[in-house]
């Protein structure tokens with residue numbers, strides 16, 4: 032187990048209120064009609080500092096925005112808003128990577144490199160290892176001839192591809208998965224970067240070589256004075272590898288802090304659920320794809336208030352309950368009732384379109400019956416599901432001439448706030464009174 036140094040605050044990257052929203056293309060027909068086809072909020076207001084010399088883990092379920100955030104740190108994906116300040120250690124000027132374009136961005140990217148998940152795809156099968164690893168030096172006109180070869184040999188030696196001369200003329204297909212990832216790492220360090228962003232760098236490798244590659248990365252970090260962002264699903268390697276961990280959920284950091292603290296005293300209910308699902312942090316288990324209470328929601332339509340509220344076992348009235356949650360509850364109810372009941376109820380509520388939104392008020396109109404019938408139906412569903420936390424967020428249900436009116440409690444703000452040595456975005460951790 033590596034020792035984890037106390038960090039003096041000296042951020043190499045400062046991410047401020049970063050948002051990356053992708054426009055959904057939708058069908059050609061929808062675009063022809065000029066319909067809004069929506070946006071995916073892949074990164075939705077992230078603030079974090081990457082301290083020089085640390086390993087910062089970005090951990091979260093599939094689709095939480097880890098890769099998009101990592102790629103944005105290199106300027107590989109355009110920011111919708113916000114900034115990513117790079118403070119180089121070599122005396123060159125501070126720059127907002129999110130605002131850089133063209134040559135300036137390419138130059139800056141020599142200081143920040145990425146190691147991808149799939150080493151097979153990262154290496155051109157028709158390029159020998161000498162050409163592939165030396166490519167960045169050629170592109171940036173940093174070396175040629177004998178010096179180029181010497182630097183490639185040195186990089187290969189550093190990553191343990193020895194004797195290096197024997198690897199120069201090999202092709203990716205001659206290498207094992209672990210050797211390929213070593214070659215990818217050699218290519219990433221050859222320009223002497225200060226930050227490596229490693230996106231699931233060992234998840235496609237055999238179990239037997241994962242620890243070796245991670246140990247190599249730790250050795251390189253010490254030898255070359257690197258800083259890492261380590262993107263992973265895998266809590267076990269995050270625990271072993273990272274100084275700090277940022278837990279991401281639907282484009283937001285919901286908890287960030289020292290690794291030991293996050294694992295010993297997880298505060299955010301999402302972090303708690305992740306860790307509880309893997310009690311011993313078994314090295315053979317990756318993050319569970321399904322936590323209790325359903326799947327990760329659609330990033331194009333994130334839940335109101337705290338995005339975790341539909342799955343949160345500790346949710347309160349002010350966590351952002353909305354008509355869509357009631358829709359989901361009725362749909363779940365329909366999976367349990369006889370078909371004849373389902374058909375009658377479905378006809379009465381008109382397919383639940385009246386609940387398919389995120390406002391704090393919904394009017395469900397009776398489609399095949401009366402408001403009193405609707406009232407009786409929702410009363411039954413409520414009694415059957417009395418323990419559902421959703422009801423805490425429903426402040427009133429009123430039968431009116433228009434239909435059955437549901438009012439929902441206002442959603443509290445849930446920014447990241449300090450809590451002990453960590454920061455947490457959850458209403459259960461209010462601001463310090465001090």
Ligand SMILES: Nc1ncnc2c1ncn2[C@@H]1O[C@H](COP(=O)(O)OP(=O)(O)OP(=O)(O)O)[C@@H](O)[C@H]1O
Pocket residue numbers: 053054071072073091092093094095096097098099100264330
């Ligand atoms: N180029 C794109 N266009 C549209 N949507 C995208 C694009 N890239 C990512 N997304 C969406 O943004 C969200 C975040 O994706 P991202 O790949 O960053 O997640 P991730 O945490 O890395 O997931 P995984 O663990 O599966 O790699 C997802 O909903 C994804 O579908």
Ligand code: SF4
Pocket residue numbers: 299300301337338339340341343344345346347350445456457458459
């Ligand atoms: S704010 Fe906290 S308690 Fe509320 S839903 Fe989110 S994680 Fe759960």
Ligand SMILES: [Mg+2]
Pocket residue numbers: 097098099
């Ligand atoms: Mg990813």
